[in-house]
Amino acid sequence: MASSSLHFSTxxxxxxxxxxxxxxxxxxxxxxxxxxQPTTRKTLALSTGISGVSGxxxxxxxxxxxxxxxxxxxxxxxxxxxxxNSEEDLSVSLAKYTAxxxxxxxxxxxxxxxxxxxxxxxxxxxxxxxxxxxxxxDWSTWHVFWVDERVVPKDHDDSNYKLAFDGFxxxxxxxxxxxxxxxxxxxxxxxxxxxETCLKHLVKSGVISVSTATELPKFDLMLLGMGPDGHVASxxxxxxxxxxxxxxVTFIKDSPKPPPERITFTFPVINASAHIALVxxxxxxxxxxxxxxxxxxxxxxxxxxxxxxxxELVWFLDKDAASKL
Ligand SMILES: O=C1O[C@H](COP(=O)(O)O)[C@@H](O)[C@H](O)[C@H]1O
Numbered sequence: 001m002a003s004s005s006l007h008f009s010t011x012x013x014x015x016x017x018x019x020x021x022x023x024x025x026x027x028x029x030x031x032x033x034x035x036x037q038p039t040t041r042k043t044l045a046l047s048t049g050i051s052g053v054s055g056x057x058x059x060x061x062x063x064x065x066x067x068x069x070x071x072x073x074x075x076x077x078x079x080x081x082x083x084x085n086s087e088e089d090l091s092v093s094l095a096k097y098t099a100x101x102x103x104x105x106x107x108x109x110x111x112x113x114x115x116x117x118x119x120x121x122x123x124x125x126x127x128x129x130x131x132x133x134x135x136x137x138d139w140s141t142w143h144v145f146w147v148d149e150r151v152v153p154k155d156h157d158d159s160n161y162k163l164a165f166d167g168f169x170x171x172x173x174x175x176x177x178x179x180x181x182x183x184x185x186x187x188x189x190x191x192x193x194x195x196e197t198c199l200k201h202l203v204k205s206g207v208i209s210v211s212t213a214t215e216l217p218k219f220d221l222m223l224l225g226m227g228p229d230g231h232v233a234s235x236x237x238x239x240x241x242x243x244x245x246x247x248x249v250t251f252i253k254d255s256p257k258p259p260p261e262r263i264t265f266t267f268p269v270i271n272a273s274a275h276i277a278l279v280x281x282x283x284x285x286x287x288x289x290x291x292x293x294x295x296x297x298x299x300x301x302x303x304x305x306x307x308x309x310x311x312e313l314v315w316f317l318d319k320d321a322a323s324k325l
Pocket of ligand 1: 233234
């Protein structure tokens with residue numbers, strides 16, 4: 001198959017050349033991150049020292065949209081929400097969440113498929129490449145994908161691959177052949193086609209699970225960021241691509257956020273996921289967070305409001321991002 005993984009022309013590519021597809025990745029944990037906590041207000045409850053969570057998580061708050069509901073689950077479709085005192089606390093918890101899921105899936109099926117975003121998410125993954133996880137995770141089972149990528153060379157500063165490589169992938173022993181980056185030698189449309197073909201091959205070979213409900217690829221975990229305008233992946237508010245239902249991977253040439261040319265997973269694929277972590281920090285993102293998790297309704301939902309996985313949705317928010325809740 002002519003996968004983008006075969007086309008490593010930059011120095012970085014040589015690190016990940018693969019006999020078959022273009023890949024790279026690896027992790028473990030799972031658990032009761034969201035053990036029931038007493039709430040003190042009807043719509044917003046903050047508590048610390050959640051049972052079953054390590055001391056390093058002591059800065060985490062537990063927020064529930066509906067205090068009347070049992071457990072920590074928010075309103076149907078909105079997922080579980082965790083609010084942290086700081087981005088530092090969030091990154092500690094995100095590392096444990098990711099590592100535990102990797103461990104669970106690796107034990108169950110011998111592999112862990114994880115999808116990365118670009119942007120600030122990669123910095124928030126930094127605890128995963130530190131002890132204890134850097135040594136305890138079985139990185140050999142990891143398969144790494146990107147929910148979106150900018151159509152630039154892999155060694156370009158705008159490349160989501162480069163961002164992930166520099167901040168994460170270069171620090172852990174994920175197998176180069178298990179890292180699936182886009183073919184940066186192709187134009188946007190070709191790169192999207194190529195990546196979709198790559199996914200289809202991996203579904204056929206059993207590397208990526210399949211949703212029995214939709215027959216779409218079902219990734220074990222998607223780690224999504226969100227822009228200040230409420231975009232996720234490269235699906236922007238008001239852009240027709242948010243309504244794409246046929247393609248698994250598509251392209252955009254008029255991204256409102258530079259660079260203009262990108263490829264992106266579509267919502268049907270995003271929402272077929274077994275787990276999605278929405279990782280959002282900063283006061284500049286409080287508006288879209290409020291639109292998604294507050295009590296109000298908007299007739300034209302932001303892309304972040306269209307994230308609704310088959311499986312579990314968990315919001316990892318710092319207190320600034322949650323400040324309007
Ligand atoms: O352009 C992009 O932006 C979003 C959000 O980035 P952030 O820096 O505001 O967290 C990111 O999730 C996406 O992958 C990226 O291509």
